[in-house]
Amino acid sequence: MAGADERITAVRAADVEKTRRRPAPEPPQWWIEYGIGVRRTPERVHTGDCRMGSRGRPTTAQSVRELLLTVPEVVACPLCRPDSELGLLDT
Template sequence: MSAPPPASAPRLDLLRFLERVQERDLQRTLDWIATEEQLIAAQGERRPAPPPSEWLIEHGIGTGRLPARVHTGQCWDTRTRCKPASADQARRALAEGVSACPHCRPDTALEVLE
């Protein structure tokens, strides 16, 4: 008859199981780190965003999308319907009757008073 295993064998089995679980978790964490490093490297390869425009022309909704208002580049009241413009384009739009934003007052900044 063989001798029964020592009382610590079940504990050793549990510790080996814990070791396998932790090794799997460590590998998963290492995979996450590698993925994040790849994303950071890919972002570094992208070109930086262009500087914001000094002037914006807001266009209306619908077919034709005519200019509706002129804004400075830092205006808080701009919409997604704005397109960048040069100072000359903004002056021309104001001269053609496009409204100036009442908040940022591009007409004053461009020295084009109505």
């Protein structure tokens, strides 16, 4: 049994080292924050590096632009200001 335990330990250590070397994935450039509930409708849009909100999915700049211009219930995050970054508002 000692040989099997040693092998398991070695494999786990190799996995940890492999994970440590792997670079972190790039954050998305834009994301949409969704509400709570059955429908989970879009509520707010953010730039990719914003840390406000927690229920989101990555998206494109075009999707963010469309949501801000066509869905009155969707607002731009007041912290990261994606509307300004997209040129929808003058800063």
